[in-house]
Amino acid sequence: MRVVTILMSLINCKDVSLAYDGNIVLSDVNFQLNSGDYLCVVGENGSGKSTLIKGLLRLKSPVSGEIVFSDGLYSSHIGYMPQQSAAQRDFPATVFEVVLSGRLNSRRGKPFYSKSDRQEVSEKLYDVGMEGLKKHSYQELSGGQQQRVLLARALCATKKLILLDEPVSGLDPVVTSEMYSLIQEVNKKDGITVIMVSHDLNAIKYSTHILHLGNTQLFFGKTAEYVETPLGKRFIGENGNV
Amino acid sequence: MSEFFMYIAELFAAPFFVRALIVGTLVSLCSSLLGVSLVLKRYSMIGTGLSNVSFGCVTVAVALNIAPLYISIPVVVASSFLLLRISDNSKIKGDSAIAMISSGAISIGVMAVYLTSGVTNDVCGYMFGSVFSLTQSDMVFSAALSVVVIIMFVIFYNRIFAVTFDENFARATGTNAGRYNAVIALLTASTIVVGMKMMGTLLISSLIIFPALTSMRLFKSFKIVVVCSGFLSVFCFFIGMALTVIFEAPAGASVVIAHIAFFLIFSAVSALKKIRKRSIEINE
Numbered sequence: 001m002r003v004v005t006i007l008m009s010l011i012n013c014k015d016v017s018l019a020y021d022g023n024i025v026l027s028d029v030n031f032q033l034n035s036g037d038y039l040c041v042v043g044e045n046g047s048g049k050s051t052l053i054k055g056l057l058r059l060k061s062p063v064s065g066e067i068v069f070s071d072g073l074y075s076s077h078i079g080y081m082p083q084q085s086a087a088q089r090d091f092p093a094t095v096f097e098v099v100l101s102g103r104l105n106s107r108r109g110k111p112f113y114s115k116s117d118r119q120e121v122s123e124k125l126y127d128v129g130m131e132g133l134k135k136h137s138y139q140e141l142s143g144g145q146q147q148r149v150l151l152a153r154a155l156c157a158t159k160k161l162i163l164l165d166e167p168v169s170g171l172d173p174v175v176t177s178e179m180y181s182l183i184q185e186v187n188k189k190d191g192i193t194v195i196m197v198s199h200d201l202n203a204i205k206y207s208t209h210i211l212h213l214g215n216t217q218l219f220f221g222k223t224a225e226y227v228e229t230p231l232g233k234r235f236i237g238e239n240g241n242v
Numbered sequence: 243m244s245e246f247f248m249y250i251a252e253l254f255a256a257p258f259f260v261r262a263l264i265v266g267t268l269v270s271l272c273s274s275l276l277g278v279s280l281v282l283k284r285y286s287m288i289g290t291g292l293s294n295v296s297f298g299c300v301t302v303a304v305a306l307n308i309a310p311l312y313i314s315i316p317v318v319v320a321s322s323f324l325l326l327r328i329s330d331n332s333k334i335k336g337d338s339a340i341a342m343i344s345s346g347a348i349s350i351g352v353m354a355v356y357l358t359s360g361v362t363n364d365v366c367g368y369m370f371g372s373v374f375s376l377t378q379s380d381m382v383f384s385a386a387l388s389v390v391v392i393i394m395f396v397i398f399y400n401r402i403f404a405v406t407f408d409e410n411f412a413r414a415t416g417t418n419a420g421r422y423n424a425v426i427a428l429l430t431a432s433t434i435v436v437g438m439k440m441m442g443t444l445l446i447s448s449l450i451i452f453p454a455l456t457s458m459r460l461f462k463s464f465k466i467v468v469v470c471s472g473f474l475s476v477f478c479f480f481i482g483m484a485l486t487v488i489f490e491a492p493a494g495a496s497v498v499i500a501h502i503a504f505f506l507i508f509s510a511v512s513a514l515k516k517i518r519k520r521s522i523e524i525n526e
């Protein structure tokens with residue numbers, strides 16, 4: 001039994017196609033990830049990156065193919081940072097309340113949060129540099145601050161896998177590199193598997209694998225191999241020097 | 243003056259008045275707690291829709307000579323699920339779905355009234371509320387259901403926050419969002435059925451909408467908004483009752499007037515706060 005679980009990959013995407021109202025926007029995606037991998041998903045706007053993330057999160061079911069989780073991975077082990085906050089403008093919620101909701105599925109059905117949940121929230125807010133604003137209204141924060149809060153919420157929910165959809169878009173370079181090192185630390189130190197959508201070459205630097213999408217799978221493999229392919233060279237050329 | 247106190251003392255000794263106070267307090271509390279989530283999910287009109295359905299049920303029940311609750315509870319619960327589901331995943335938008343169901347229910351109600359005896363006291367009571375005509379068994383039933391709604395709300399509070407704030411995140415990280423939306427639908431339906439008798443079809447949705455909107459004028463934390471809504475709602479109910487007792491004003495309308503007054507006060511305070519904040523910023 002033990003041997004079997006070791007041999008199985010954490011995530012296995014088999015011939016996955018995803019569609020909106022019958023229009024296929026992403027077809028034939030095939031890849032496998034093991035625990036501890038760091039996957040960077042790249043591709044132009046509209047190439048299906050966010051759609052794939054929704055498929056992986058089971059917010060959207062594939063029209064064909066399947067996405068298999070193994071190694072004891074359940075959705076309650078997943079942390080997620082959406083591309084844009086889904087919440088509406090005038091929603092009354094403090095930063096602390098938002099991040100605390102990331103702890104919900106660690107509660108295993110218990111209705112109320114414990115002291116350790118609150119402590120964890122404070123730690124994660126400290127990590128993203130937002131602990132000073134924890135009683136502040138979430139909706140009154142700047143876009144960049146909201147992103148950091150959503151990252152803290154995702155970190156609070158993460159046990160085995162974290163999915164990040166363009167986590168640094170719109171952040172300034174200093175905060176961007178802080179975010180990247182935070183994500184890398186989670187990957188290296190805690191062994192959390194990372195799947196991140198990003199155009200940024202700095203992100204690719206940290207990754208072990210690359211998935212390049214263009215409404216279908218253009219490349220999947222090790223990062224070191226990707227940078228040697230014509231596709232990878234063009235991507236690096238278009239996105240500035242490392 | 244002493245005559246007035248005698249009158250008040252008599253009122254508090256009268257079972258119908260005490261029953262009204264108990265049920266009114268509990269219903270005000272239920273509707274305001276759920277109201278926060280419904281308003282934020284853009285379902286504030288659901289109160290109107292469901293109470294119209296409930297009105298239709300009552301007229302049919304009266305026509306068929308059945309106790310209204312036996313028909314209205316199952317039908318309102320079913321409509322509540324239907325409305326929340328329709329707004330979730332279909333081409334009919336939430337507000338049109340509510341309008342369709344409302345007008346359908348009202349026309350069935352009007353037909354039932356036309357085909358039978360005409361507008362009876364019962365039907366009229368359900369339209370405008372008849373808080374002082376609750377029977378002992380009405381009270382026991384309403385109070386029990388309200389207490390269940392309040393307890394369920396407290397137990398599911400954190401999950402209700404999660405699915406209200408960001409349903410996709412909640413779903414993605416392992417929350418059964420469908421189940422908690424169903425909980426919200428069920429609690430809302432129960433509140434409407436109980437609140438109908440008190441506030442009437444025409445006014446019940448104000449109990450859902452006003453406390454939440456008023457609290458959101460001033461407070462930015464979900465928990466504080468929920469707690470403030472609860473207090474405001476109960477307080478406005480008491481003010482409404484006082485107006486009714488002192489001026490013999492209609493009960494339901496008095497409660498709504500109190501809510502409107504608080505909404506205006508909170509809006510004014512919020513505007514003042516903004517002006518002060520801006521002038522401080524300018525001075526700096």
Ligand SMILES: Nc1ncnc2c1ncn2[C@@H]1O[C@H](COP(=O)(O)OP(=O)(O)O)[C@@H](O)[C@H]1O
Nearest residue numbers: 020021025043044045046047048049050051052
């Ligand atoms: N909710 C939606 N309904 C219909 N089409 C959509 C929806 N979301 C995205 N699409 C389409 O799917 C394609 C892929 O979108 P997306 O996955 O968001 O791209 P990316 O994240 O790579 O920029 C785009 O052509 C987009 O127009």
Ligand SMILES: [Mg+2]
Nearest residue numbers: 049050083165
């Ligand atoms: Mg995207």
